[in-house]
């Protein structure tokens with residue numbers, strides 16, 4: 001794919017000069033130092049880089065969880081960096097799903113009920129059953145988190161995130177707490193979501209091998225993009241050498 005010719009319609013995200021500074025003066029932390037990027041609709045994007053290089057900061061701004069100090073970020077035709085708080089809440093609710101390292105499931109609710117928490121307030125949800133089938137947990141609908149393995153709990157968290165049929169799925173260290181076999185199964189589910197629903201998927205990871213399944217790999221260092229690598233032949237999750 002040649003991204004220089006990517007039209008506005010093909011872009012999920014575009015950022016220009018995106019800057020984030022925490023604090024002021026001598027104690028200021030420059031988390032993002034003018035990031036320019038383009039991400040195509042339906043891509044799987046992997047963000048790699050050392051701890052503290054700004055990956056989560058970028059993801060939080062693109063996900064509408066945090067605000068930039070300067071610069072612009074666009075989601076499709078919408079300028080995220082000039083949105084009101086209310087508009088950002090609507091953006092998060094209707095367009096975005098999040099998956100974090102720790103699954104944040106309600107321990108007193110079953111897998112189905114954890115997903116229902118989202119489907120009850122979403123505009124165009126799929127059923128909790130369909131979402132759990134999609135992640136391979138159709139036979140575990142009525143199990144509580146404590147009755148599920150770590151990888152299965154993460155799959156419930158993915159089902160919860162995709163049940164509202166978001167355009168974008170943001171994943172911050174989704175396999176960080178998992179062994180390699182279980183981690184691969186979780187990546188397989190992210191690939192399935194991307195293939196079956198066309199969801200754009202952004203994954204932050206320290207597991208560099210994950211880059212092999214990405215369409216685009218963004219290397220971060222010290223608050224800036226050091227390199228972007230386009231992958232013509234992404235591997236399936238099962239083929240990744242961990």
Ligand SMILES: Nc1ncnc2c1ncn2[C@@H]1O[C@H](COP(=O)(O)OP(=O)(O)OP(=O)(O)O)[C@@H](O)[C@H]1O
Nearest residue numbers: 022029030031049050051052053054055056057058
């Ligand atoms: N709320 C905050 N207040 C002050 N500094 C912050 C805040 N959030 C992040 N930072 C700082 O911004 C820089 C970038 O952090 P960020 O979490 O984006 O990095 P990261 O690449 O995601 O790191 P990791 O891989 O360890 O999660 C770090 O120096 C961090 O300490």
